[in-house]
Amino acid sequence: MNENLFNYTIQQADNCLILGQRLGEWCGHGPVLEQDIAMTNISLDLIGQARMLYQYAAEIQGEGKTEDDLAYLRDAWDFKNVLLLEQPNGDFAKTILRQFLFDSFNCYFYEELMNSNDETLAAIAAKSHKEALYHIKWSGDWVIRLGDGTGESNARAQTALNELWPYSEEVITPSEADEAALESGYGVDLMALSERRKAKISEVFEEATLKIPENQYNHSGGKTGRHTEHLGYILADLQFLQRAYPGNEW
Amino acid sequence: MNKTIQPFNHSTIFELLEKVTDPEIPVIPIRDLGILRGVEIENDLINIIITPTYSGCPAMMEIEKNINNTLKSEGIENFKITTILSPPWTTEWMTEDGKRKLKEYGIAPPNPTNEDDIQCPNCGSQNTNLVSQFGSTACKSLFKCDDCLEPFDYFKCH
Numbered sequence: 001m002n003e004n005l006f007n008y009t010i011q012q013a014d015n016c017l018i019l020g021q022r023l024g025e026w027c028g029h030g031p032v033l034e035q036d037i038a039m040t041n042i043s044l045d046l047i048g049q050a051r052m053l054y055q056y057a058a059e060i061q062g063e064g065k066t067e068d069d070l071a072y073l074r075d076a077w078d079f080k081n082v083l084l085l086e087q088p089n090g091d092f093a094k095t096i097l098r099q100f101l102f103d104s105f106n107c108y109f110y111e112e113l114m115n116s117n118d119e120t121l122a123a124i125a126a127k128s129h130k131e132a133l134y135h136i137k138w139s140g141d142w143v144i145r146l147g148d149g150t151g152e153s154n155a156r157a158q159t160a161l162n163e164l165w166p167y168s169e170e171v172i173t174p175s176e177a178d179e180a181a182l183e184s185g186y187g188v189d190l191m192a193l194s195e196r197r198k199a200k201i202s203e204v205f206e207e208a209t210l211k212i213p214e215n216q217y218n219h220s221g222g223k224t225g226r227h228t229e230h231l232g233y234i235l236a237d238l239q240f241l242q243r244a245y246p247g248n249e250w
Numbered sequence: 251m252n253k254t255i256q257p258f259n260h261s262t263i264f265e266l267l268e269k270v271t272d273p274e275i276p277v278i279p280i281r282d283l284g285i286l287r288g289v290e291i292e293n294d295l296i297n298i299i300i301t302p303t304y305s306g307c308p309a310m311m312e313i314e315k316n317i318n319n320t321l322k323s324e325g326i327e328n329f330k331i332t333t334i335l336s337p338p339w340t341t342e343w344m345t346e347d348g349k350r351k352l353k354e355y356g357i358a359p360p361n362p363t364n365e366d367d368i369q370c371p372n373c374g375s376q377n378t379n380l381v382s383q384f385g386s387t388a389c390k391s392l393f394k395c396d397d398c399l400e401p402f403d404y405f406k407c408h
Contacts, residue, residue, distance in 0.1 A: 041388055044388055048302075048304060049305050052335065124335060127302075127335050130338065
């Protein structure tokens with residue numbers, strides 16, 4: 001098995017699944033119906049992307065496993081998603097800020113991944129890129145609406161940004177799998193991506209009148225399987241059925 | 251000239267698949283939506299090629315089941331369904347017939363020239379507004395007509 005290619009694929013698959021699951025928690029709890037639907041629609045896209053990536057990861061693995069095995073039967077330390085995405089939903093502002101910090105990575109990531117020399121990754125990227133562009137339009141608009149809205153919405157958005165900022169850089173900090181991927185020509189250059197992402201973030205936060213925190217401590221660990229306590233709770237929910245009733249199907 | 255006569259050829263398969271519609275928009279055959287990408291027949295094995303609209307589209311499983319049932323009900327057993335991702339689906343593949351059927355069904359068809367200028371499928375007014383970027387399914391957003399006051403789905407460009 002090509003371990004680097006597997007890890008590289010799993011990293012993004014886990015990002016999509018965990019954020020998709022988090023957004024799914026909003027189902028029936030959104031502040032208004034339209035935004036409830038928006039979050040679950042984005043969740044659906046992300047879970048769709050996760051499925052394509054898990055299917056491919058299972059193929060790379062070559063052990064006869066399926067996408068379901070990878071989603072439902074791995075433990076927390078096997079997950080390679082960034083810590084940002086497992087952070088709790090908080091209020092609507094926190095969910096929006098988390099989404100925007102990820103979308104501002106995701107849309108450029110897929111754009112670059114379309115040039116991958118790995119045909120499957122390139123095809124998944126082309127499919128997902130259009131979706132990611134639509135997501136950032138939504139999350140970016142909401143960052144501006146909340147930040148440049150009322151005193152309360154601004155305060156909540158700023159608090160959310162302050163809390164999440166230390167988690168924002170992990171996604172563009174290369175892991176071993178990222179480095180190997182770039183070297184072999186199937187991965188994305190995170191350094192170059194980082195510049196474009198930074199420009200997008202500054203542009204939106206400026207319009208939103210939000211201040212980027214000066215404190216620049218960066219949490220990391222998700223890409224190597226060292227997670228915050230939140231991931232365990234997510235998996236307890238997500239994996240319950242397969243753990244309690246192994247092999248059960250719809 | 252030596253060709254053996256096959257009970258089914260491309261056009262008969264396509265014709266049969268006209269009955270397979272999107273379960274969420276039951277008036278439109280999957281061919282008109284651009285989901286059906288092709289039919290290949292090789293050594294009597296029929297290969298039905300489809301592509302998902304959005305990567306998480308929950309209708310895909312249902313569509314596969316419908317293709318399966320439709321062909322089997324005609325006595326066709328020797329076929330497979332292949333899902334491809336590339337090239338990625340786009341609303342540009344929607345046929346004019348498909349767009350007309352969408353509109354008749356009450357869904358505004360995609361307008362690639364100007365997504366801010368969407369015609370109300372109920373009264374034809376251009377005086378409409380986007381209510382929400384996300385609608386009842388992944389492929390639609392929600393609009394409201396300021397003349398007849400009806401809300402309606404818009405099949406967004408993708």
